[in-house]
Structure formats: C-alpha cells, structure tokens
Amino acid sequence: MSAGTTTAPTYRTLTVPQLDQLLSALCKEGYLTIGPTVGDAAIVYDEIRSTKDLPRGYTDEQEAGSYRLRENAQGYFAYITPVQSAKQYLHPPRQHLWEAVKDSEGFHILPDPPANTRYAFVGLRPCELRAIEIQDRVFLTEPFVAQHYKALRQAAFLIVAQCTRAGATCFCQSMGTGPAARGGFDLALTEFPEEATFLLEIGTPRGQAIVDAIGCAEAPEEMVEQARARQSQAALQMGRRLDTEELPKQLGSSYSSGRWEQIARRCLSCGNCTMVCPTCFCTNVEDTASLTGDHAGRWQRWDSCFTSELSYIHGGVVRKSTASRYRQWLLHKLCTWHEQFGESGCVGCGRCITWCPVGIDITEEAQALRQAH
Amino acid sequence: MQPSIDVSSSPADPMTPRMFRVLRNYNDTADCYTLSLQAEDGDPLLFAPGQFTMLYAFGRGEVPISISGDPSDPGTLIHTIREVGPVTQALREVKKGGLIGVRGPYGTAWPVKEAEGNDVVFVAGGIGLAPLRPALYQVLHRRSRFGKVALLYGARTPNDILYRDELEKWRSRFDMQVEVTVDRSQAGWRGHVGVVTRLISRTGFDPVNTIAMVCGPEVMMRFAVAELTGRGVAQEQIHVSLERNMKCAVGFCGHCQLGPAFICKDGPVFVFPEVKRLLSIREV
Incomplete structure (x- = not known):
C-alpha cells in the first residue's frame, strides 16, 4: 500500500499531550481522525478531535449475546473491541457507484469520482488491522480493483492500539492476528495507563515523519520489554479459543453434518454477525430513479448471506433454509476463504459471538463440527 | 501523501458499464428475445465462447447474460435473453437505436481449443x-x-x-x-x-x-x-x-459463491469434477 515499506521498528514514548499533538498534526495534514468514543451505550468508532473524545476510564464486558459498558477502568484504550470496525469507513454500508442521466442520444453514465476522504484511524485493534489486510485481497487483487475502496485504503493512516487485555469473546491468539500487531501499521501504541504514557512503535516512513515533528523521546529498552509483557498477558486472557489445525479440511467435509440443523433451531437468520464482522464483504446493488425519470442512481450496499435475496436466482432461492445460510457463513469464514484467498476469513475478534442475539458461538460450532468429522 | 488516482478513467472501474446501441431486438419465442448490440465507442467487445456480460437497463438494474453470438464477429454483440424479471423485461422494451450499458466480458470459456482432435x-x-x-x-x-x-x-x-x-x-x-x-x-x-x-x-x-x-x-x-x-x-x-445471480461479476459482491468458487470468476464454465461434489449437496 501507499504506506510505504515498513522500516525497522523504532520506539518512542508518547505522553497524553503528545497524543493530542499527534491528533492535531493529522488533522492539519487533512486527515479525518476516527477513533473510539462512547456512543449508544457502547464503544463506537466516530470522528475524534482530541484525547477528550476518547473513552477514558471506560471498558466493556462482552459475552455471547451480551455487551455491557463499564466505567471502572484506567486508561484511554481499556476497552476490548468497538461495536463496528474500520469496515464501515473503508467499505461503507452504502456506496454510490454512478449516475445514469438521460440525454438526446439516450443516456450517459457519470461515474462517481473515488472518495477523497483521508481517514486516520486511531486505536485500531490488531485483529482489525488484519481484517483490513484480508479485505485488501478481496478488493485490490488484479485484474479487478474496487476503485472507491482503493482510494480510501491508500489514503488511510493506521494507528494501532496494541491489546494488553483480552475479552471473553476474543480468540485472536488462535487466529494468529493478535493480541499485538507486528507490522502493517503506520504507528502502534501500547498504553501504560498508570503512568498516562504510551510506547509508540513506528511502522512506516510517513509514521516516522509525523512523530519526528512532535519530537517524542526514544523509549527505554525496559519500556519495550514491559509492553511486550503486557501484550503476552493479553494472550493468556483469551476468553475463547479455536483449534485451527486441519480445520479447513475437516470443515470441508461437514456439509452434510446434522449440526447445521441444530444451529438453525437457534439462529434467527438476522445477519447481525455479518454486519459486525470486519471481513464480511458481500454487497447488493440498488437502482434508484428520480421522480422525473431522467436520473438513475446505482448504489452498492452491504448484503448478508443470511438473507433470502443473496442466493436468489430466477425461479427461486438457492439457500432456503437457515441451516444452509449459517453453513454458508461459517464455512466461508473458516474453510472456503482459504481456497479463495489463501488465508482464513476470521480474525478472532469475537464480534459475531457478542452481537448474536441468541449467543451462537462460532468457536463452539466449529469445534462441534470438527468432532463430528 | 495524497494518492494519485485518475478519477476520469471509467474503464478502470470494473463497476462502470460501457454504452452499447441496440441494432436489433427481436423475439425468438414467447419469452426469449435476442439483442444485437454495437459499442458506441466503436471498440468491439472481444470474448471467448461461454463468457458473459452484465447488461444494464436504464434505472432498472443489471443482469448477467451469456454472450450467444459469433466470437469471430465481435463487432456485433449478441445476447439471447429469457424474460424472467424486471430487468430482463426492461431490456426487452429497449427499441432499435436505444442504449444499454454493458460490462465485461467475464468468466471462463468452453474448451474449444482443447477439444480439437476429439x-x-x-x-x-x-x-x-x-x-x-x-x-x-x-x-x-x-x-x-x-x-x-x-x-x-x-x-x-x-x-x-x-x-x-x-x-x-x-x-x-x-x-x-x-x-x-x-x-x-x-x-x-x-x-x-x-x-x-x-x-x-x-x-x-x-x-x-x-x-x-x-x-x-x-x-x-x-x-x-x-x-x-x-x-x-x-x-x-x-x-x-453454472448459473447464479451475479451482482458485480468481478468477485466483490459474494452473491455467486458455490463453496470456494466464485461462479463469476472461476466459472461459469467448469470442468465437471471441480463442482461435482457441491452440485450433489442441496442449498450450497
């Protein structure tokens, strides 16, 4: 990506006032800074201007089908994962593609210029960073490149908040996507809440440039070691795990398992899991027309494999049953994604477990399907 | 570090159609009709047998349709279409001289070369x-x-x-x-x-x-x-x-998945063993 080649990591210390300077510097360079904030009784991503907008003192408790915001924590990044991920910005729920306009010749098409918003994401979790890389393969692999995604992705500045604790629905350790990111970011923070400082890891030359302008001190070796220790601690706190050894192969022979019917008795086919999943990419298109009939718009919007429309072909729906839709979703994440893109489609963020209204747990279901193998 | 992106280059955008004019639109049977099209920019749409395009009817939408003309005469783009929904109905109503949006060609081809000698x-x-x-x-x-x-x-x-x-x-x-x-x-x-x-x-x-x-x-x-x-x-x-309802035809939308295959990119033409197992399972 345009982030440039990753340089050898160099470490600095960053104070809270310096984090504010960093946010201002990003704003001055024309970035729209997006970070965690408290909204709708949850941690959500939104536009932030300064550290005052960050969810200081807040954390969250997540379990299957349950999310609670708590105000008993220390630090700015003490929560586990926000409700949504960077997907809602880089691959937005609704995207205008082009406009068709009637003229004397018939009609012509006005393509939408690629979005020119430059997002700076502040506090992405390592699993969310991996999710972006996974969506890159979907949208940026030649010969077909999604123009809007490409423009937003190339411009995006990525600041990771490394995880120093894990939640009850987290299993990034199993998926190899966290709790610490080792590259792919412009900058990464590890928070030391008791001292109100951060260890700052520089990932790219443009990350370096912005940090140099602030003038952060070099981090002592002990601080780097302590940060590593805190990240390792998070690895031990994972509330869920998923044994991925031979998993795609074993799931590949589970199409006829009776387990799908059992899951379908609980699954509401609501599609929440696909909406909160940071890698789910399915879309539909919508055609709109003006009242005069002279203009017709074409929009892309998120779709879900839990809808009947996704598999509709003339004459009927291919996946009629809830069992077949859940099977499509789980097998795509953990099995067929490997064949399509050479990696898993799951980063272990646990959102699908937390936000499932009936608490269906992908790690539990995958394990059950594997045992039935 | 403003990325340089050419906003005018619509052909680079796989979701933007090219304009084609209807040369002929005639009924084959009660529910099937054939559209004969010519590119407005004069650039013939080269294709291999078995490939498909996405046809756009103004304001109504887009549908995947296999090309049914002669690959050695790409100047005239021919599709035979069965009317099954609102878009295929709208395409049927486009008169001679009218415009249709076309993206493609997409997908895999019939193994004509491979079949030589057989x-x-x-x-x-x-x-x-x-x-x-x-x-x-x-x-x-x-x-x-x-x-x-x-x-x-x-x-x-x-x-x-x-x-x-x-x-x-x-x-x-x-x-x-x-x-x-x-x-x-x-x-x-x-x-x-x-x-x-x-x-x-x-x-x-x-x-x-x-x-x-x-x-x-x-x-x-x-x-x-x-x-x-x-x-x-x-x-x-x-x-x-194989047939599925492609919405993008380039692997972005996820609609046409059959197990690991995107029918739009990996198909629509498959050698049978590639899809044998999945075709034998219901609702894949």
Missing part, C-alpha cells in the same frame, strides 16, 4: 443453448479439426425452440448430428418427446475421445453427466456452465 457433444437444455452457440460456431468454423460433432437440444415445447432456422441449417449438414427433443409435444410435432439426456444414448461418438459441453438447468446437467459417464466419457472430459 469428438464434440453439445448438450443444451432450454436457454442453455444460447451460451453454447458461440462454441458451436467456433467448432463449425474449424470443422476439419474435430471428429464427430453432435448437438443435443431439449426445449419445453416446439414453440420454445430457439434458433429454429439455424438448427435446420445445422441439421442439413452431413458433418454433424443434430437432435432436438421437447418435454411436451404440440399438434404437428413429429420429433422426439422426452428429456434431452435420453438423446445421449442415440448419439454416435467415441467416449474415450470426446469433449462434452453441457448447459441447462442444474438437474438436467446432473442427468446429462450420468448418461455421458455411463457411455464411458470420463468426468474430466465433461464441462458444465
């Missing part, structure tokens, strides 16, 4: 004849490079037979076998009645050196494969074309 059996059900016709044209253009050539075609009723004039022409050739059957007969019909797969047993070809290209409803393709393999044709010699 007998070739085409098995078509209903509108499935349309995606096979470009391959048939190519084979007939280079007729001497192939062994026996057979076209087995099944329609619902005699009135639903597509390309009737061409079928009659092909049938009068001494270098190919053409068999047509209908599911339901009508007064005056003297031909076969029954499913198209039953015709396979009455067709002369050397199973060991045959390439079969099959296109039709999935159930018909399963039976066709069973008949062909029963005659001794190896599964690796059988190619099928």
